[in-house]
Structures are given as C-alpha cells and as structure tokens.
Amino acid sequence: MARTIGSHSDITGPRVREAALTLFARHGYAAVSMRQIAAEVGVQAGALYNYTPDKQSLLADLLAAHMDELLVAHTAETPKNSAPTDALEHFTRFHIRFNAARADAVFISYMELRNLSAENFGRIEALRRVYEGRLEAILRAGVASGAFDIPDPKITALALIAMLTGVNTWFREAGRLSLAEIEEIYWGMVRKTVAV
Amino acid sequence: MARTIGSHSDITGPRVREAALTLFARHGYAAVSMRQIAAEVGVQAGALYNYTPDKQSLLADLLAAHMDELLVAHTAETPKNSAPTDALEHFTRFHIRFNAARADAVFISYMELRNLSAENFGRIEALRRVYEGRLEAILRAGVASGAFDIPDPKITALALIAMLTGVNTWFREAGRLSLAEIEEIYWGMVRKTVAV
C-alpha cells in the first residue's frame, strides 16, 4: 500500500528516467504528464519527486546526461594525431553508431530544446557547440593540410551534422540496410563532400 | 463587448493561423494553449472555434497547407526535361530558398509530427514522401545517365534532404552569410556528394 516490496532507488530511479525518455521521445515533453511517466514505471505521480525535483529537471538531466556521455565517449574513442581524412572518417562512423544506439536520447536532444528553461537551454547548447566544434576543427585541419576543399568549414560542419543526425529519423535495425552498410554509404558521401 | 469593430473572417482567420504557426514553432504545439493563441490575435479563446473545429485541426491544416504549397511551388518552378545535374541543382536551390522564406512552417512540419492524430500523420507523411520521391527520381536519373555515382539513391535522398533542411535550424537573414551564399555552398556540397 505504500512502499513497494523489493524497491530501491537504484532500481526505481533509472526506471523513471527510462520511462521519461521513452515517453518524451514518442509524444513530446509537454504532451507527457508526470502521471503517465509514473504509470509507465508502476508508481503514483507523487513518487517521481523522490527522483527529480520537477519535470523540467527531468528533461534537462536526460539531455545533459546524453550530451555528457556523447562527449566522453567521443573523447575516449577518438584516436590522437590522425590525419584529417582519418579523423573525419572516425567522426562520421562514431556519430552514426553512437547515436543509432541511443535513438530516443538523440531525438529529444534536438526536438525538446524548445521546452528547456533559458538556463537549461544554455547548458545543453554549450555542450552541443563543443561537439560541433570538434567536427569543425577536423575540417579546418583538412583544409590547412590541403586534404579537403571546403569553402566554409563552419557551414560544412553544420551540414554534415544535419546529414549524419538525419539517420536517426528513419533508421530501423530491422530495415533494408544494416548499420554497417549505412556507415559505409554515409562515409562515402561525407568523403566526397569535402574532397579536393 | 461582442463583435470587434472592423472585424471580418478574412482578416481574423489568417491571423489565427499566423499566431498559431508562430507560437507552435517557438514553444511547441502541446505547450501552447488556445488562450495563448487567442491572446496573440487579440480575441478570447472561444472565438478561435469560428476558424478551426479544434486545436488538432489547426495544426494539421497548417502542416498540410505548407506541404501543399511546397509541392505546388516545386511543380510550378521545376523546369521540364532537365539534365540530372541541372535538376539536382534546381532542387537544391529551390529547397533552401523556399524553406528559408517559411522557417516556422518548415520547423513545425518536422517537429510536430508527433502531435498529429494517426489520420493527420498519414496525410502529412504522404505529402512528405511525394517531395522526397522527387529528389530520389532525380538521383536515379543521374545514376542511369552516368552523371551521378550513388550507391543508394533512396538513402542519398534522405541524407540530402536532412542536410538541406538543416539550414533552417540556424539560418538568420542578419547572419554572416547571405541566402545566396548559402545556396552556393550547399550546391557545391550536394554536387560533390553525387559526383562520379
């Protein structure tokens, strides 16, 4: 009637976040009520406040966690001192693979920026800029080395990120193409886009 | 106290749609109330129902109108019997220019699909598929003629649309680059992406 048998914050907490992520991605932050999230977890809405101060923090934390994870993973997996073309290939494959494994988080990290408070928006946007900046740095290094022919590295970075992230709107594991095939196709397009 | 002096449905109707478009784009459909839209127009919420059966229809009609306008404009402006490369250039420039002039409508046509009823989603999605299909047809013609080297026209079409539509997330008229400059840069990238 009150405390659920076997419950523990280490179990319920992640389930709250998971449910929120799934529901926000499917229906949108504003369209999902705390009661819906609670029902998904199997508790009443009031219980959610043991795990989040409020609804806005729940969204902001999901987005920040995703961006932090993205940057940490990218940092860990990025080879040092690669030639620009290798670095670009790595970025391309990393982006597709990492994001495909986290479709919901990627989705809301673009779709729900409008629902963040100004403070939270600034926080998430700063993280996004860091990631974009890494691609731009690769492109600039390629231009400087003569490996790439790019009229405007910043615009090109934006275009490539949009292209790569677009995979998330349609890729399905059970689809016609495997993720590896999609990586190949996209790397081919990216390579040609910057080719001399 | 009741009817506003000088009011007419040909004036208020479009203002309702305009206010809805602006507010939906800025805050998201679910986060915007009918009272907010009404306030933007300068009427009470109950008055909106002279112009739309319900909130969902307001959104669906905005999306459908945009897609219809896009397809009509694209049909009217597309030269007949162009070589694939010319057709692709035209598509690229058309997409950027047309959408830049309708940033809010483009934005919600991607961001608010989740908030459509199943019936309305099907309706809008079908229109989107028509547009995508036109790009794919250009790419296929280019492959058939030997002008393009593309491993998968359908995937390439999705990638290019994502790249081109991405302009809408950051382009500002008062920005560093003019729309014409952006068209040039993007056409350069698109041309190289499909190059033999």
Added chain:
DNA sequence: ATTTTAACTGAACATATGTTCAGATCAAAG
C-alpha cells in the same frame, strides 16, 4: 429602418496538470 448574419465575449463545464505531504509499509541498522 428593420431583419438577418457574422464575429465576438464571458462564463461555464469537465477534465487534466505539476506538485506537496501526512501517513503507510518495507528494508536496514542496532
């Protein structure tokens, strides 16, 4: 001038939402 139609208000209605918190039950510690 009168009647009809158009365009609105304001109040109401039936829910719905984010959040709080006293009390209840489970789990861990002593």
Added chain:
DNA sequence: CTTTGATCTGAACATATGTTCAGTTAAAAT
C-alpha cells in the same frame, strides 16, 4: 525486537486546458 530510514500511496491543492454556448455588438442584406 525496536528504531530509523527509505520508498511509496492517495488525497489535496491551485491552476490550467479544450471546448461549448447564450447573449451582445457590428456588418450586411432587405
């Protein structure tokens, strides 16, 4: 076994939402 801490319920609270509609005022028609 008792006490303390953890995790929940259910009710309440203060708003907020989409929508309806009788009545009011402006515009158009007669």
